[in-house]
Amino acid sequence: MGFTEEHDHWLSNHLKRRKGERLDALKRGHSYGNRLFVEYVWWPLVGYFQGLHPEYEVKDWRGRSYFIDLLWKVGSSRIAFEIMDYGSHGTDRSKYRMxxxxxxxxxxxxxxxxxxSLDEMKDNPPFVLSTMRNVLAPYLSAGTANKRKDKSYSRIERDLMxxxxxxxxxxxxxxxARELELxxxxxxxxxxxxxxxxxxxxxxxxxxxxxxxxxxxxxxQSPDLV
Structure with missing residues (x-):
């Protein structure tokens, strides 16, 4: 299947599994900016939606619910993608600070x-794509890694690599030792x-x-990194 079919199937599965505030957050949040990211950056780079969660709920330091735009669970790692647009983040100082x-x-x-940046993604998607490719390079073989039954590398070893x-x-x-607090x-x-x-x-x-x-x-791009 192509992007549209895969995206609709992925989103439908998440909608079916949610209720209450989590469902409302997904309906409100997965809009233009998030859709643009998954179509023009995520799909060309990764090619599947396994492990990617839209409007993922976490608790902040006050115990209040907060929804990450997109969260990728890959191996033992959790990668949060926040799509920032000036209108909702740049003009409200308190929201920007939060x-x-x-x-x-x-x-x-x-x-x-x-x-x-939503503006950068609209005006210069090749830059965002190439940058994300460099950042996510160690994780892009996670599909292979997740299928392996043996985990021969500890979390500390992966962190060091x-x-x-x-x-x-x-x-x-x-x-x-200083950076990893070991x-x-x-x-x-x-x-x-x-x-x-x-x-x-x-x-x-x-x-x-x-x-x-x-x-x-x-x-x-070794699968041992994730």
Whole structure:
């Protein structure tokens, strides 16, 4: 099936499973901007709707319901897409502030939050598409990964591999420990495990055998990342 048929089937399934406020939020929220994103960015990039949730309900720091425009559950990762238009976000300072606070809160809860300009998506969709392709590259093989029965990489190992990719394939244990809020010895332990699994290469400088950093030598679209 093409985009229209797949989109309508996907949306219909979500509508059938919802009631009350969650149903109303989906009817109101999945409108022009969200539809534009899934048609001109999501569909060409991913090609399926598995794991993508429109108007996904979460609780904010006050315990109040908040609906993310689109949430992609891929492996152990949760990626939130927020479509931002100036009319609803830029002219109301209190709403703009609340949106940013919610984004910070979601990131503190281990969500990846991606903000997409509606105007940019209308005027320059190739830019948004190419940028999303780069950002989501480690997750695009998730369909294959989700079908595998064995999970040979722990969450910490996947976090270390993704962090190395974001830093041009280089992982320095001290920096990684601070960013991931882990003990330095924990980072070194799991980095050595990734060396044994063929994902990392230890790099030493000078005549000292002491490892300075680890280099990620896997593919950035490996299903082991999700």
């Amino acid at each position: 949106d940013l606070n919610r984004g910070l809160f979601l990131q503190s809860q281990d969500y990846m939050v991606l903000y997409i 993704r962090l190395a990719i974001r830093n041009h394939r280089v992982l320095r244990p001290g920096d990684a 003990h330095n010895t924990t980072v070194i332990k799991y980095s050595r495990m990734l060396v044994d699994k063929g994902k990392f290469r230890p790099v030493a400088r000078g005549v000292s055998p002491r490892v300075t950093y680890y280099e990620y030598i896997g593919t950035i």
